[in-house]
Amino acid sequence: MVLTQRSNGRRPTLEDVARRSGVSKSTVSRVINGEHRVSAEVADRVRDVIAELGYVPNQAARQLVTHRTGAVAVVAPQPENRLFLDPFFDCLLRGIRRELARHGAQAVLLFLDEPEDYARVTDYLAGGHVDGALLFSLRPGDRLHEMIDKVGLPAVFGGRPLLRDGDSVRGHAYVDGDNRGGARQAVRHLVSLGRRRIATVAGPYDQEHSAAERLAGYRDVLLDASLPDLVERADYTLRGGAGAMAALLDRRPDLDAVFVASDLMASGALQTLRERGLRVPQDVAVVGFDDLASIAEATDPPLTTVRQDVEEMGRLMAGLLMGEGPSEASSVVIPTSLVRRRSA
Amino acid sequence: MVLTQRSNGRRPTLEDVARRSGVSKSTVSRVINGEHRVSAEVADRVRDVIAELGYVPNQAARQLVTHRTGAVAVVAPQPENRLFLDPFFDCLLRGIRRELARHGAQAVLLFLDEPEDYARVTDYLAGGHVDGALLFSLRPGDRLHEMIDKVGLPAVFGGRPLLRDGDSVRGHAYVDGDNRGGARQAVRHLVSLGRRRIATVAGPYDQEHSAAERLAGYRDVLLDASLPDLVERADYTLRGGAGAMAALLDRRPDLDAVFVASDLMASGALQTLRERGLRVPQDVAVVGFDDLASIAEATDPPLTTVRQDVEEMGRLMAGLLMGEGPSEASSVVIPTSLVRRRSA
DNA sequence: TTGAAAGCGCTAACAA
DNA sequence: TTGTTAGCGCTTTCAA
Numbered sequence: 150m151v152l153t154q155r156s157n158g159r160r161p162t163l164e165d166v167a168r169r170s171g172v173s174k175s176t177v178s179r180v181i182n183g184e185h186r187v188s189a190e191v192a193d194r195v196r197d198v199i200a201e202l203g204y205v206p207n208q209a210a211r212q213l214v215t216h217r218t219g220a221v222a223v224v225a226p227q228p229e230n231r232l233f234l235d236p237f238f239d240c241l242l243r244g245i246r247r248e249l250a251r252h253g254a255q256a257v258l259l260f261l262d263e264p265e266d267y268a269r270v271t272d273y274l275a276g277g278h279v280d281g282a283l284l285f286s287l288r289p290g291d292r293l294h295e296m297i298d299k300v301g302l303p304a305v306f307g308g309r310p311l312l313r314d315g316d317s318v319r320g321h322a323y324v325d326g327d328n329r330g331g332a333r334q335a336v337r338h339l340v341s342l343g344r345r346r347i348a349t350v351a352g353p354y355d356q357e358h359s360a361a362e363r364l365a366g367y368r369d370v371l372l373d374a375s376l377p378d379l380v381e382r383a384d385y386t387l388r389g390g391a392g393a394m395a396a397l398l399d400r401r402p403d404l405d406a407v408f409v410a411s412d413l414m415a416s417g418a419l420q421t422l423r424e425r426g427l428r429v430p431q432d433v434a435v436v437g438f439d440d441l442a443s444i445a446e447a448t449d450p451p452l453t454t455v456r457q458d459v460e461e462m463g464r465l466m467a468g469l470l471m472g473e474g475p476s477e478a479s480s481v482v483i484p485t486s487l488v489r490r491r492s493a
Numbered sequence: 494m495v496l497t498q499r500s501n502g503r504r505p506t507l508e509d510v511a512r513r514s515g516v517s518k519s520t521v522s523r524v525i526n527g528e529h530r531v532s533a534e535v536a537d538r539v540r541d542v543i544a545e546l547g548y549v550p551n552q553a554a555r556q557l558v559t560h561r562t563g564a565v566a567v568v569a570p571q572p573e574n575r576l577f578l579d580p581f582f583d584c585l586l587r588g589i590r591r592e593l594a595r596h597g598a599q600a601v602l603l604f605l606d607e608p609e610d611y612a613r614v615t616d617y618l619a620g621g622h623v624d625g626a627l628l629f630s631l632r633p634g635d636r637l638h639e640m641i642d643k644v645g646l647p648a649v650f651g652g653r654p655l656l657r658d659g660d661s662v663r664g665h666a667y668v669d670g671d672n673r674g675g676a677r678q679a680v681r682h683l684v685s686l687g688r689r690r691i692a693t694v695a696g697p698y699d700q701e702h703s704a705a706e707r708l709a710g711y712r713d714v715l716l717d718a719s720l721p722d723l724v725e726r727a728d729y730t731l732r733g734g735a736g737a738m739a740a741l742l743d744r745r746p747d748l749d750a751v752f753v754a755s756d757l758m759a760s761g762a763l764q765t766l767r768e769r770g771l772r773v774p775q776d777v778a779v780v781g782f783d784d785l786a787s788i789a790e791a792t793d794p795p796l797t798t799v800r801q802d803v804e805e806m807g808r809l810m811a812g813l814l815m816g817e818g819p820s821e822a823s824s825v826v827i828p829t830s831l832v833r834r835r836s837a
Numbered sequence: 838t839t840g841a842a843a844g845c846g847c848t849a850a851c852a853a
Numbered sequence: 854t855t856g857t858t859a860g861c862g863c864t865t866t867c868a869a
Contacts (some may be wrong), residue, residue, distance in 0.1 A: 400839085
């Protein structure tokens with residue numbers, strides 16, 4: 150069995166290095182950990198031996214005493230249909246990896262896909278394999294949240310956790326975009342363009358805090374402007390966006406604008422509009438949300454959308470976890486801005 | 494600093510459980526590891542105490558003595574532009590995760606993105622955080638290969654490693670599709686359709702074994718049929734496929750078929766053909782490679798392509814690592830089949 | 838600046 | 854069936 154084969158016997162230990170360099174284990178340990186009260190000659194000699202022997206510290210032994218692993222888990226839900234094809238997550242993860250790298254920590258990505266994964270991931274996190282965890286998209290009833298609490302593992306959430314009991318923070322740090330404010334910017338822009346029959350394709354607002362907030366922002370502005378709302382719910386996929394757009398047009402063929410709660414869905418909506426022979430922005434103005442370059446710049450016409458600095462969100466999550474945040478359980482909401490392209 | 498906070502003091506240890514249940518540590522250990530020579534009453538009592546105390550075994554301590562972690566690293570290169578939007582990798586990873594899960598092992602994904610990542614990932618792998626590694630897309634000169642050897646970490650490669658010295662196996666197990674055979678199937682199909690001016694969009698054949706093999710398979714058939722070849726090289730991206738198709742048409746406007754070495758590139762090629770006003774398959778027949786449903790079924794017309802069971806490849810990689818393979822360093826090449834759709 | 842010794846939390850002989 | 858004992862390989866006081 151491949152897994153049990155080790156190429157050449159036993160790996161060298163600290164003790165081997167110590168013996169071979171004629172010093173004590175403590176001294177070798179000091180050299181490895183870069184302590185300065187070691188004479189230069191000794192340090193050099195030890196380093197030579199380390200290289201010669203190909204010594205690599207055993208992390209398990211080190212962990213056992215230091216209680217640190219140098220690794221941070223990034224727990225990604227439902228990769229099945231969304232995650233891996235989702236540029237949003239791609240950006241977020243890049244920010245996370247870069248910031249963790251700055252701190253010398255290794256990001257390890259774990260997937261939560263099938264129901265059985267849950268127990269294994271929980272065990273992994275609880276087992277002390279990592280120093281902390283970065284988590285996403287928690288939904289009402291998600292047990293991961295309690296688990297993190299129980300294990301006492303430091304954690305930062307991406308997106309404000311939406312919990313069953315309405316208590317959505319409970320001591321956990323999170324990083325989120327200003328979803329409600331961003332939605333307001335988008336819809337205000339449509340109003341300022343003179344549009345009056347403004348629909349929205351909302352995300353799964355009963356499931357995700359962000360979707361609920363974007364819908365609320367949309368309603369805020371329409372209420373202010375005494376305009377009627379027209380809402381269709383979709384699932385944050387391209388196909389979902391296309392379907393929702395079709396449903397909106399069936400309900401209200403004369404709508405003149407639509408705020409779509411994600412760029413991916415917006416690109417689906419644009420497809421539907423094109424199929425129905427409607428011109429964008431002349432007949433229907435479209436504003437998206439996210440400003441994912443790979444989508445927003447590639448659509449025809451390019452998408453006007455609400456920008457969130459997703460990579461920065463990732464960096465902030467990692468930074469908060471690594472202790473750069475103002476205080477322990479603090480959270481961050483980052484502002485949004487409207488990026489005008491051609492669709493509105 | 495968030496990372497150092499632990500919710501409620503010291504976590505309970507095996508010893509705590511032992512004391513509280515009035516048995517020895519060994520007995521508790523036996524209960525935890527499911528050994529059967531423990532009386533039912535004692536086992537129950539111990540389990541109660543474990544639950545009561547919320548005890549979770551310290552993996553570092555366990556690892557130190559067992560030399561096993563229960564985790565396997567999946568090392569993914571260059572997520573930057575390709576990986577995360579690549580359905581191929583998505584399928585592969587799913588197969589890997591499922592098979593590892595069957596063995597109770599946790600898949601942890603590590604990224605190799607920026608040059609600095611290399612050292613950190615190497616340290617991580619060498620540090621004993623995982624029991625084995627699954628690696629991809631190794632290229633000539635890739636140092637990861639030597640590193641794996643040096644650390645003596647069991648590893649299985651996805652795609653046959655192409656090494657500098659031409660020795661492409663060197664004791665490492667790998668799983669690969671039958672690239673050459675698949676390419677032959679594709680091109681033979683085009684020949685059987687009566688096509689005689691058959692071009693190919695090849696992958697980076699100086700960089701990747703698979704690309705070289707697919708090109709070789711294409712040439713095999715043309716040589717047999719005494720037909721001239723026409724090759725354009727691209728980089729496995731959609732845009733690259735589109736550009737290469739354009740170049741082919743510029744060189745040989747009357748070509749009547751093209752074998753494109755990946756579905757993603759094929760979808761780019763179809764775009765170019767459409768732009769040039771050429772009908773598929775009437776004017777130009779197109780065959781792809783991979784049979785990624787999300788692409789091949791979505792193109793217009795749907796793509797005839799060479800199917801590789803990518804999820805199965807992932808499963809095999811994991812299975813080989815976990816010791817289900819016939820022998821230690823064995824490798825597997827899985828067969829391909831032609832899936833006929835509308836493009837040829 | 839260096840070394841000796843204790844101990845991190847667990848498993849695995851070996852005894853009982 | 855259960856307990857005793859000896860480490861696993863490292864860091865870290867404490868002395869020298």
